[in-house]
Amino acid sequence: SAESPTEDRPIAVDLADVTKRYAETTAVDDVSLSVREGEFFTLVGPSGCGKTTTLRLIAGFESPTDGTVRFHGEDVTGVPPEERDVGVVFQNYALFPHMSVGENVAYGLNFADPPGGVSDDERVRELLELVDLEGMQDREPDRLSGGQQQRVAIARALAPGPDVLLLDEPMSALDAQLRERLRIQVKGIQKELGITTIYVTHDQEEALAISDRVAVMRAGAPEQVAPPREIYRRPETRFVAEFVGDNNVFEGTVRSLEERANGGRRAELEVGPETFAVDLAREAAVGDAVTFCVRPENLQVSANEAGSSERNATTATVRSAEFLGETTRVHLEWHGQELLVRTRDPLSGDVAVGFEAEDAHVVAIDRTV
Numbered sequence: 583s584a585e586s587p588t589e590d591r592p593i594a595v596d597l598a599d600v601t602k603r604y605a606e607t608t609a610v611d612d613v614s615l616s617v618r619e620g621e622f623f624t625l626v627g628p629s630g631c632g633k634t635t636t637l638r639l640i641a642g643f644e645s646p647t648d649g650t651v652r653f654h655g656e657d658v659t660g661v662p663p664e665e666r667d668v669g670v671v672f673q674n675y676a677l678f679p680h681m682s683v684g685e686n687v688a689y690g691l692n693f694a695d696p697p698g699g700v701s702d703d704e705r706v707r708e709l710l711e712l713v714d715l716e717g718m719q720d721r722e723p724d725r726l727s728g729g730q731q732q733r734v735a736i737a738r739a740l741a742p743g744p745d746v747l748l749l750d751e752p753m754s755a756l757d758a759q760l761r762e763r764l765r766i767q768v769k770g771i772q773k774e775l776g777i778t779t780i781y782v783t784h785d786q787e788e789a790l791a792i793s794d795r796v797a798v799m800r801a802g803a804p805e806q807v808a809p810p811r812e813i814y815r816r817p818e819t820r821f822v823a824e825f826v827g828d829n830n831v832f833e834g835t836v837r838s839l840e841e842r843a844n845g846g847r848r849a850e851l852e853v854g855p856e857t858f859a860v861d862l863a864r865e866a867a868v869g870d871a872v873t874f875c876v877r878p879e880n881l882q883v884s885a886n887e888a889g890s891s892e893r894n895a896t897t898a899t900v901r902s903a904e905f906l907g908e909t910t911r912v913h914l915e916w917h918g919q920e921l922l923v924r925t926r927d928p929l930s931g932d933v934a935v936g937f938e939a940e941d942a943h944v945v946a947i948d949r950t951v
């Protein structure tokens with residue numbers, strides 16, 4: 583199912599009609615969203631869409647121009663960060679360079695309630711074990727790799743036993759391989775502790791890989807909030823469809839409509855010079871403008887121009903190809919539009935392209951008359 587595993591849990595953090603304005607910029611624009619206890623919730627979107635500001639509002643580093651921030655239903659809008667029970671990790675580690683790894687983590691403990699019978703040393707050992715750095719307490723931070731430093735920063739943030747963990751692009755300074763390793767570790771730590779986690783990234787692939795739910799943000803507000811599979815398979819807007827993963831977006835006009843036995847609707851769409859059949863989940867009328875998308879993996883392509891007569895078939899021209907190892911991403915030109923497909927075999931020249939009506943996902947239907 584597309585549901586989040588934490589869907590029945592109580593709300594840990596919610597924003598109600600939150601706006602943050604700077605002089606000329608509305609960084610966060612009337613945002614309402616809820617994060618559940620134990621959930622791994624990710625804010626993703628292009629640069630400047632308001633991710634960091636949203637996280638800072640949750641942490642308490644910023645106060646909203648309008649609206650309310652609540653933790654477990656309690657209004658914390660005016661509460662300073664140190665009283666919010668949050669652990670925060672930033673992009674650039676921010677470790678104390680003159681303290682050992684152990685001292686950095688122990689620093690986090692200073693904000694904790696007096697530990698119940700467990701010594702600070704013991705807690706530091708436990709935390710370093712949790713982040714896979716056992717035995718490293720005497721190291722100096724600058725002798726660790728970026729990924730290790732970031733795990734120390736996570737251990738330090740977790741030291742006081744916060745209710746919510748906030749992570750702002752914690753992996754963006756790392757190389758691709760380290761990033762993939764660290765994201766598995768971060769997900770593991772989050773699962774082990776069951777801690778509510780709000781994560782900011784501009785990397786849509788990372789967001790899909792790590793999260794229970796994702797909020798895709800644009801211009802200060804989420805366009806869609808849903809589990810990763812739903813974001814990928816059923817984007818609600820063209821922006822989400824194009825921001826998350828590769829996609830092919832088509833615009834067409836309804837020529838005719840057919841009610842189907844299963845209760846669905848199939849439309850014949852005029853798209854450029856072609857006619858394609860597309861399943862519609864929503865009401866539409868003849869003449870409506872329909873925007874739909876087809877993922878590259880759902881566009882069948884073959885060098886042989888004799889495509890199957892059952893699917894929507896057309897012809898396109900190969901413009902360029904990127905060899906990615908397992909597959910090759912091929913850029914095609916189709917009536918002045920670029921199409922992306924994935925293949926195993928090299929392609930060139932004119933090729934046959936087709937897709938199934940049920941693999942077309944509609945993102946917008948507009949009345950034109």
Ligand code: ATP
Pocket residue numbers: 604605607608609610627628629630631632633634635636784
């Ligand atoms: P990035 O991925 O580039 O960090 P972001 O999605 O995190 O971007 P924010 O940093 O939240 O976006 O910024 C949202 C908007 O608010 C931007 O236009 C930014 O320039 C503006 N902004 C953020 N902080 C301030 C500030 N302190 N003063 C003025 N404008 C700000």
